[in-house]
Amino acid sequence: MDIAGVADFDKSMARIDAWYQSQILDRPPVRFMAHNAFLQQASEDISQLSSADRRAWWFDVETQVGLFAKSVEGRRFYGETFPVFFPNLGPEVYAAFYGAELVFGEVTSWSVPLIGDWQDMDRLAFDRNNIYFRKLEELTKCALERSQGRFMVGYTDLHPGIDCAAAWRDPQQLCLDLFDAPEQVKRLTQIAIDDFVEIYDHFDAMLKASGQLSVSWMGLPSRGKMHIPSADFSSLISPDFFKEFVLPVHRQELGGMTHNVYHVDGKGVARHMDDIIGLGDVHAVQWVQGVGDDQPIMQWLPLIKGLQQQGMPVIVDLNKKELPQFIEAMSPEGIFLWVAADDEEEEQRLLKLVEGWR
Amino acid sequence: MKAELELIFEAILDGNMPGCTSGVQAALDAGISAPDILQIALIPAMDEVGKLFEEEEFFVPEMLVAARAMQAGLSMLKPLLVDSDVKPAGRVALGTVSGDLHDIGKNLVGMMLEGAGFEIVDLGTNVAPDRFIAAINDQNVQLVAMSALLTTTMPGMKKTVDAIAAAGLRDQVKIMVGGAPVNAEYAAEIGADGYAPDASQAASLARRLAP
Numbered sequence: 001m002d003i004a005g006v007a008d009f010d011k012s013m014a015r016i017d018a019w020y021q022s023q024i025l026d027r028p029p030v031r032f033m034a035h036n037a038f039l040q041q042a043s044e045d046i047s048q049l050s051s052a053d054r055r056a057w058w059f060d061v062e063t064q065v066g067l068f069a070k071s072v073e074g075r076r077f078y079g080e081t082f083p084v085f086f087p088n089l090g091p092e093v094y095a096a097f098y099g100a101e102l103v104f105g106e107v108t109s110w111s112v113p114l115i116g117d118w119q120d121m122d123r124l125a126f127d128r129n130n131i132y133f134r135k136l137e138e139l140t141k142c143a144l145e146r147s148q149g150r151f152m153v154g155y156t157d158l159h160p161g162i163d164c165a166a167a168w169r170d171p172q173q174l175c176l177d178l179f180d181a182p183e184q185v186k187r188l189t190q191i192a193i194d195d196f197v198e199i200y201d202h203f204d205a206m207l208k209a210s211g212q213l214s215v216s217w218m219g220l221p222s223r224g225k226m227h228i229p230s231a232d233f234s235s236l237i238s239p240d241f242f243k244e245f246v247l248p249v250h251r252q253e254l255g256g257m258t259h260n261v262y263h264v265d266g267k268g269v270a271r272h273m274d275d276i277i278g279l280g281d282v283h284a285v286q287w288v289q290g291v292g293d294d295q296p297i298m299q300w301l302p303l304i305k306g307l308q309q310q311g312m313p314v315i316v317d318l319n320k321k322e323l324p325q326f327i328e329a330m331s332p333e334g335i336f337l338w339v340a341a342d343d344e345e346e347e348q349r350l351l352k353l354v355e356g357w358r
Numbered sequence: 359m360k361a362e363l364e365l366i367f368e369a370i371l372d373g374n375m376p377g378c379t380s381g382v383q384a385a386l387d388a389g390i391s392a393p394d395i396l397q398i399a400l401i402p403a404m405d406e407v408g409k410l411f412e413e414e415e416f417f418v419p420e421m422l423v424a425a426r427a428m429q430a431g432l433s434m435l436k437p438l439l440v441d442s443d444v445k446p447a448g449r450v451a452l453g454t455v456s457g458d459l460h461d462i463g464k465n466l467v468g469m470m471l472e473g474a475g476f477e478i479v480d481l482g483t484n485v486a487p488d489r490f491i492a493a494i495n496d497q498n499v500q501l502v503a504m505s506a507l508l509t510t511t512m513p514g515m516k517k518t519v520d521a522i523a524a525a526g527l528r529d530q531v532k533i534m535v536g537g538a539p540v541n542a543e544y545a546a547e548i549g550a551d552g553y554a555p556d557a558s559q560a561a562s563l564a565r566r567l568a569p
Contacts, residue, residue, distance in 0.1 A: 105457075176422055238417045290538065293542075
């Protein structure tokens with residue numbers, strides 16, 4: 001595959017394929033991050049728009065794809081960094097497929113809970129004509145038409161299961177429900193997973209029909225089916241509740257994927273790591289160290305080394321200033337580094353540093 | 359601890375709301391005063407909840423059901439506490455800063471503070487600096503507690519601290535901050551009086567800061 005600005009895509013993919021196997025081709029893979037870089041191309045300050053105008057901006061397919069295309073134009077991508085457009089209406093869009101309304105901010109959106117009474121569950125139904133589902137289809141189609149050789153197109157950020165149930169019910173209420181109505185919670189999470197395969201496969205088929213690899217917001221392609229399971233709600237709950245309410249749904253979610261890269265968002269989720277790994281179908285972990293007191297990365301070395309010892313590939317997202325110390329303290333097996341750099345020169349310098357990592 | 363108070367204490371730890379309210383009624387029927395029920399059963403129970411949370415024996419759902427049981431018991435005592443002239447530990451204006459819609463952490467802090475004997479003025483989420491200032495001016499609060507879950511909304515804390523100072527109110531209140539991206543260093547940098555990493559420690563901090 002040839003992509004503008006990517007020097008040797010096949011070599012980079014070979015590094016990723018090796019990493020999926022906890023092996024190293026010539027060096028560990030590296031991705032240089034630029035969160036929401038496309039926003040810099042926007043001609044208006046999105047944060048200053050009215051809520052109706054902000055929604056219209058998110059829904060403007062030409063603007064969304066156009067801004068992304070402009071943001072990658074003429075750029076060079078180093079390491080295992082690829083230009084990937086993923087249609088994005090926020091992390092709770094899966095809940096919105098069933099009727100939840102989304103409220104849009106500058107860089108993300110929130111859903112409005114819609115299950116006030118348990119009887120409201122009867123109204124939950126996945127609808128292919130849902131406005132958000134249709135908009136994601138439009139974004140995908142438009143991106144595929146404009147991507148040819150310029151960028152990759154992925155699928156959206158899908159959060160079925162317990163996170164979807166939390167969006168429908170409200171996270172705090174769902175915490176109480178775990179005690180007050182556990183069977184209803186199980187019914188709700190089951191509804192939140194029932195259509196997942198159909199939804200995933202729908203977008204996967206659209207992408208594959210255009211010769212795309214399987215990729216999403218992580219920018220981490222797979223030649224098979226790549227998925228990013230997660231359960232951010234689990235940062236609130238005990239291991240016992242995780243086993244009871246989250247694992248059964250994950251088992252349905254993970255089956256059938258070639259590469260499940262589990263998004264472990266901070267220490268609250270990491271408390272369930274043994275259960276996550278124990279699922280068996282998790283092929284890699286993305287460790288997100290967090291901010292504030294959860295930095296620097298060095299305090300998480302025992303966790304990362306533990307994953308390494310189990311042969312579990314792990315994405316480590318760290319600050320460039322932490323990189324030399326991290327490399328000094330760690331062996332490279334199974335590590336995929338994510339680093340934010342200021343410019344291309346710095347990316348090349350950091351890449352040199354990683355090339356010498358043994 | 360008297361048996362009636364012991365039952366209330368255990369009911370709160372179990373998140374048993376009916377058990378807590380029936381325990382409070384039994385304690386009142388046995389002639390135990392409302393201030394004693396508050397000071398000997400409700401507040402120590404929530405202290406224990408906080409301790410168990412810090413030790414990772416309790417998690418957010420356990421904390422929420424315990425706080426709900428405590429609040430049900432407290433609502434029975436409130437009219438009696440007014441009559442008995444018991445003073446609250448302080449009054450706290452609580453809110454998630456401008457641009458931030460997350461409320462679960464803020465709500466937990468409110469519950470733990472209430473369980474520690476504070477009165478809460480809950481300003482909700484997405485609270486602009488002028489609403490904190492209005493609460494200081496109009497509601498006689500001694501503490502301002504701010505929460506932020508996002509790095510993008512953290513600057514709202516500094517804006518609020520600066521706005522309170524610009525309004526000439528900084529000496530009237532102590533300011534405490536918390537939330538996932540916040541730490542003690544940031545709290546000091548923006549001129550807050552304290553930082554708490556979780557809801558339980560927010561209650562301890564409020565006790566130290568309260569006049």
